[in-house]
Amino acid sequence: MSRTFVDIAGKRLSLSNLEKDLYPSHGFTKAHVLEYYTRIGECILPHLKDRALTLKRYPEGVEKDFFFEKRCPSHRPAWVKTAEVPLDDGEPMTVCLVDDLETLMWVENLASLELHVPLARAGSPDTPDSMVFDLDPGDGADILDCARVALILRDLFSPLRLASYVKTSGRKGLHVYVPLNRRETTFEETKTFSRAVALILQKNYPDLVTAKMAKGERKGKVFINWSQNDASKTMICVYSLRAREKPIVSFPLEWKELERLAERGDPEKFHITHAEAVSRTEKTGDLFREVLTKKQKLPHL
Amino acid sequence: MQGIWSGTISFSLVAIPVELVKAVEPGRISFRMLHSEDFSPLARRMFCPKDDVMVPPEEIIRGYEIAPERYIPITDEELESVSPERSRTIEIVDFIDMKEVDPIYFDHPYYLVPLKGGEKSYRLLAEVMGRTNMAGLAKFVLAEREYLVAVKSTEGALAVTTLHYSEEILSADDIAPKAGTIEAEAKSRMKKSIKTMMADFNPGKYADERREKLLELLKRKAQEKAPVEAPVIEGEEEEGPIDLVAALEDIMRKVKKSR
Numbered sequence: 209m210s211r212t213f214v215d216i217a218g219k220r221l222s223l224s225n226l227e228k229d230l231y232p233s234h235g236f237t238k239a240h241v242l243e244y245y246t247r248i249g250e251c252i253l254p255h256l257k258d259r260a261l262t263l264k265r266y267p268e269g270v271e272k273d274f275f276f277e278k279r280c281p282s283h284r285p286a287w288v289k290t291a292e293v294p295l296d297d298g299e300p301m302t303v304c305l306v307d308d309l310e311t312l313m314w315v316e317n318l319a320s321l322e323l324h325v326p327l328a329r330a331g332s333p334d335t336p337d338s339m340v341f342d343l344d345p346g347d348g349a350d351i352l353d354c355a356r357v358a359l360i361l362r363d364l365f366s367p368l369r370l371a372s373y374v375k376t377s378g379r380k381g382l383h384v385y386v387p388l389n390r391r392e393t394t395f396e397e398t399k400t401f402s403r404a405v406a407l408i409l410q411k412n413y414p415d416l417v418t419a420k421m422a423k424g425e426r427k428g429k430v431f432i433n434w435s436q437n438d439a440s441k442t443m444i445c446v447y448s449l450r451a452r453e454k455p456i457v458s459f460p461l462e463w464k465e466l467e468r469l470a471e472r473g474d475p476e477k478f479h480i481t482h483a484e485a486v487s488r489t490e491k492t493g494d495l496f497r498e499v500l501t502k503k504q505k506l507p508h509l
Numbered sequence: 510m511q512g513i514w515s516g517t518i519s520f521s522l523v524a525i526p527v528e529l530v531k532a533v534e535p536g537r538i539s540f541r542m543l544h545s546e547d548f549s550p551l552a553r554r555m556f557c558p559k560d561d562v563m564v565p566p567e568e569i570i571r572g573y574e575i576a577p578e579r580y581i582p583i584t585d586e587e588l589e590s591v592s593p594e595r596s597r598t599i600e601i602v603d604f605i606d607m608k609e610v611d612p613i614y615f616d617h618p619y620y621l622v623p624l625k626g627g628e629k630s631y632r633l634l635a636e637v638m639g640r641t642n643m644a645g646l647a648k649f650v651l652a653e654r655e656y657l658v659a660v661k662s663t664e665g666a667l668a669v670t671t672l673h674y675s676e677e678i679l680s681a682d683d684i685a686p687k688a689g690t691i692e693a694e695a696k697s698r699m700k701k702s703i704k705t706m707m708a709d710f711n712p713g714k715y716a717d718e719r720r721e722k723l724l725e726l727l728k729r730k731a732q733e734k735a736p737v738e739a740p741v742i743e744g745e746e747e748e749g750p751i752d753l754v755a756a757l758e759d760i761m762r763k764v765k766k767s768r
Contacts, residue, residue: 273732363764364757404749408757412765422740508753 216310219287223317230269230319236455236482238319244449244482245316248457249309251494252447256312258329260293260303262442263320270321270451280304281318288314291330305330321451324442328395333439335391338499339398339506340443341384341405342377342433346418346426351478354382355470357417357430360409362463368507373499374466376478378450378458381430382466383443387502395439401506402434446496447485455482460495514651518621518634518660518667520601525631526624527599529651532668533618536720538727548737592653599660599669601645607661608642614672621660621667631667638662 212223226239245252263277280290280302289305306312306323315323327336341361343354358374361384365372373385388398406419409432418429425431436443444450444458459480461469469477480488512528519525542551555564571588572580599621623631638644639662649658649669656671748754 360764363767364760367760367763368756400749401753404753404757407748408754408761412761420740421738423738508756509750 214313216313217308219285219310221285221310221313221317223313228269228319230266230321231453231455232269232271233453234455238317240455240482241319241321241449242313242316244455244486245312246309247486248447248489249312251489251496252323252445253306253309253312254494254500255446255496256306256323256325258291258305258307258331259325260291260330260333261306261315262324263304263315263318264322264324264451265318265320266451267319269319270453274451277320278303285314287311293330293333303330321449323445323448325445326439326442327398327437328439332391334394336393336395336398336437336439337387337389339386339388339402340436341386341402342436342443343382343384344377344426344431344433345380346423346429346431348428349426349430351376351380351382351475352470352473353416353430354380355466355478357409357413357432358382358384358466359463359470360413361405364405364408370504370506371498371502373460373496374463375446375458375460375496376480377444378448378456378480379452383458385496385499386506387499387504388506389501389503390505393506395437397506397509398437399434401509402432402437406432406434446499447489449482454479456480457482457485459485459488462495512622513619514596515624516597516599517627518599518601518647520645523630523634524598525627525634527621527627527631527667528624529619529669530622532620536717538720538723543737543739548739550739593650593655596648596650599647599649599658601647601660603646604643605646605659606642607644607659610644610659610672613678615659616656616671616673619669619671620663621669632665635662635665635667638667639665 210225210227212226214221214223223238223242226237226242228238230236230238230241260278261280264274265277266272266274278301280288281304284290284304288311289307290302291305292300293303294300304311304315306315326333327338327340328334329337341358343357345351345354362372362374365386370386373387375383375385377383403419406417409417410419416429418425418431419434420426420431421433421435435441446458446460448458450456450458456479512530514529515527517524518527543549544551555566555569556562557564570582570584572582574580621631638660644659644661647658647660649656649671651671657674659670659672661668661670
């Protein structure tokens with residue numbers, strides 16, 4: 209196994225198998241993955257900070273087996289920050305916190321192409337920072353249908369004085385975030401609210417939307433997965449790569465752009481590649497930064 | 510690793526601050542019980558067969574069965590009144606030779622981790638006990654039960670093993686066959702065949718085969734087929750808080766009109 213040593217912020221890191229082709233049909237190697245995350249670091253790190261990372265590792269690349277790793281691997285360097293979080297059975301588990309570039313490089317060296325994080329920070333696991341609507345198209349529906357639903361959500365929230373933000377999932381769906389950033393918020397509230405919203409949309413757009421988890425109910429419709437608003441669930445982090453054929457990322461879009469994309473009607477145009485992600489953030493900065501800071505209160509609860 | 514207990518381990522003039530952590534993690538694979546119709550995870554409920562009803566937690570009490578159908582009810586407070594005080598120390602009262610302890614007494618193993626300031630005395634105690642194969646006996650309260658424990662040295666660390674009380678050990682008297690004469694030749698034959706099979710104890714050699722096969726099976730099934738999904742429990746009639754639903758309905762009407 210080939211090894212390369214790098215020093216980041218005074219910390220020594222041993223990188224292995226940099227030439228490993230992780231996206232074989234695109235010749236995108238582990239070195240490319242590390243380069244992407246270095247260049248997007250400034251944008252992604254605030255969104256990973258203090259959150260219990262779930263690693264989704266693809267040691268043999270995207271075409272081979274993957275595995276989820278919630279526990280922070282015990283062979284971690286001493287400088288990797290960790291937190292103890294309770295499991296369902298009450299037993300604590302040590303998780304990684306990716307708070308700096310060196311830790312991000314270390315998890316990417318483990319081929320953790322996808323970075324999944326909870327909606328709450330590790331220090332306050334019962335306080336969601338935002339409410340999320342995970343729009344997942346069933347068979348026969350596509351991202352254009354998701355865009356229609358996302359725009360309805362935006363128009364529903366705006367009279368409630370709730371700003372919302374949208375990103376691509378990097379797969380087939382869209383994620384709409386409503387930042388909250390208040391210590392008083394609970395998952396019970398975000399779940400109650402998001403479920404009520406999902407049921408209203410299902411009632412008013414029965415051919416477009418379903419709020420039901422059952423696969424059979426989703427055919428030709430967009431499933432609004434409101435149940436993601438839970439302390440035990442994780443979302444793909446904004447700017448994370450996805451493990452599909454092409455190195456595509458979960459990327460934030462302005463509402464205007466989503467409107468344009470919805471009008472153009474080409475699902476492919478929603479795919480933001482790693483290169484596009486880097487060049488776009490260089491121009492616009494992090495379109496999702498307000499998700500971390502904007503304080504909003506859910507009304508009528 | 511999360512500590513189960515912290516305090517000091519002491520004898521005569523020595524007191525070492527320590528934390529108790531678990532020493533084994535059983536590799537048992539457990540399953541959830543599901544409803545085969547819709548894959549909902551099942552819940553356990555207490556059922557009263559006489560009244561033919563489910564019994565809520567506030568109506569459940571404990572009773573000690575003294576004869577069939579005859580019980581002495583006992584409250585949580587009464588149970589608590591006989592629970593021993595939580596230990597602050599593991600006070601070693603005797604040192605014994607480990608060879609004298611029949612392994613049948615060993616119940617559950619833990620490790621002791623030295624806390625700040627205790628490292629040096631910890632190392633000293635572990636080293637001396639390890640070299641002499643001695644163990645310290647102590648009484649110790651953990652999770653409301655008083656245990657007899659043996660503190661011994663394992664590869665430079667201190668380990669605590671809870672011991673069964675002698676009254677818990679079932680006698681082997683009825684199990685051992687009655688004494689009788691055994692021919693010297695048979696004895697030596699037995700000794701010889703045991704000797705040919707002598708090996709060093711190498712626990713890594715004996716894997717839990719069922720566990721490995723089961724993991725293999727689960728992995729294969731996970732690859733072959735997507736997992737079944739439990740339905741989300743949703744009360745169709747209840748859409749959410751009335752105010753919220755009314756506000757959303759109102760906005761929805763306007764949104765639909767403008768589209």
